Amino acid sequence: MKKVPCKCFAPATVANVAVGYDVLGFAIEELGDEVIIREGKEKGLKINTIRNRGKLSYDPTKNVAGYGALKMMQHLGIEDMPIEMDLNKNMPIGTGMGSSASSAVAGAFGINAFLDWPCKYHEVLRCATEAEQLADGSWHADNVAPSLYGGFVLIRDNESLDVVGLPTIPGLRAVVIYPHIKLLTKDSRDILSDKVELDQHIKQSGNLAAFVAAMYKSDIELLGRSIEDLIIEPQRAQLIPHFYDMKELAMTEGALGFSISGAGPSMFALCANSVIADNIEEGARRLFKDRGVQVTTYNSKINLEGAKKY
Numbered sequence: 001m002k003k004v005p006c007k008c009f010a011p012a013t014v015a016n017v018a019v020g021y022d023v024l025g026f027a028i029e030e031l032g033d034e035v036i037i038r039e040g041k042e043k044g045l046k047i048n049t050i051r052n053r054g055k056l057s058y059d060p061t062k063n064v065a066g067y068g069a070l071k072m073m074q075h076l077g078i079e080d081m082p083i084e085m086d087l088n089k090n091m092p093i094g095t096g097m098g099s100s101a102s103s104a105v106a107g108a109f110g111i112n113a114f115l116d117w118p119c120k121y122h123e124v125l126r127c128a129t130e131a132e133q134l135a136d137g138s139w140h141a142d143n144v145a146p147s148l149y150g151g152f153v154l155i156r157d158n159e160s161l162d163v164v165g166l167p168t169i170p171g172l173r174a175v176v177i178y179p180h181i182k183l184l185t186k187d188s189r190d191i192l193s194d195k196v197e198l199d200q201h202i203k204q205s206g207n208l209a210a211f212v213a214a215m216y217k218s219d220i221e222l223l224g225r226s227i228e229d230l231i232i233e234p235q236r237a238q239l240i241p242h243f244y245d246m247k248e249l250a251m252t253e254g255a256l257g258f259s260i261s262g263a264g265p266s267m268f269a270l271c272a273n274s275v276i277a278d279n280i281e282e283g284a285r286r287l288f289k290d291r292g293v294q295v296t297t298y299n300s301k302i303n304l305e306g307a308k309k310y
């Protein structure tokens with residue numbers, strides 16, 4: 001097997017996108033985790049360094065990037081191959097921007113790149129999804145799939161990982177607002193009711209279908225009408241400080257839609273252009289500053305590339 005030392009990047013993502021709980025996500029630019037993979041000296045995978053380590057483990061079975069790499073090595077039957085990994089953990093954990101998915105994809109994708117691409121993307125996707133499960137205990141690919149493939153990705157079925165890349169209306173931008181509070185995905189999932197009213201299901205199905213149609217038709221107005229979460233957002237909004245004030249600001253400034261990014265606490269606004277996005281970003285900074293909550297904002301085009309080798 002050919003071995004190519006490499007540096008790989010997997011981007012941050014916004015999951016759910018208001019209308020597709022656990023089944024829809026998109027990738028953003030610049031923010032994401034990186035791995036450097038090279039030949040090692042000892043048998044098996046070794047995590048050599050972790051930049052911005054926090055509480056992350058050096059044990060590959062307890063570190064999501066390491067586990068993604070390990071799953072890929074097991075899949076290829078090369079668990080004993082001496083491989084070293086450096087992890088640049090650029091993303092804070094528990095933000096709702098797919099931090100663990102970014103690590104999982106970087107690890108799995110990194111091994112595939114290091115071995116000169118022996119596996120197809122859907123094999124990488126499975127290994128990365130298994131690794132992400134280590135972080136929050138649940139099986140869903142709405143962060144992992146867009147981080148790997150880029151763009152908007154629809155998960156028709158999480159179990160079989162039947163995923164579909166969607167077209168993106170040109171010019172779309174996302175503003176992601178991360179208030180610095182801790183919110184674990186597990187806690188944010190645990191508060192959700194497992195029952196959905198039939199009339200909510202009907203409206204939400206209409207919105208999800210219209211969202212997909214809008215992307216195919218490049219119909220920005222239809223897209224704007226469809227971004228409305230009747231099921232998850234009303235249950236989770238209480239966990240996020242000033243959520244409804246921020247939503248009002250974003251919609252007044254002309255966002256196509258505004259909701260919770262993944263499991264929160266981050267929020268996102270989808271915007272038709274950069275002028276609207278800039279105004280929303282500036283407004284968000286002001287709003288949270290006035291209320292004494294520290295925020296970090298990201299103002300990004302949709303990342304159409306997904307994971308990459310530099």
Ligand code: HSE
Nearest residue numbers: 015022142185262263
């Ligand atoms: N779809 C997931 C959730 C994303 O909302 O819980 C979390 O990463």
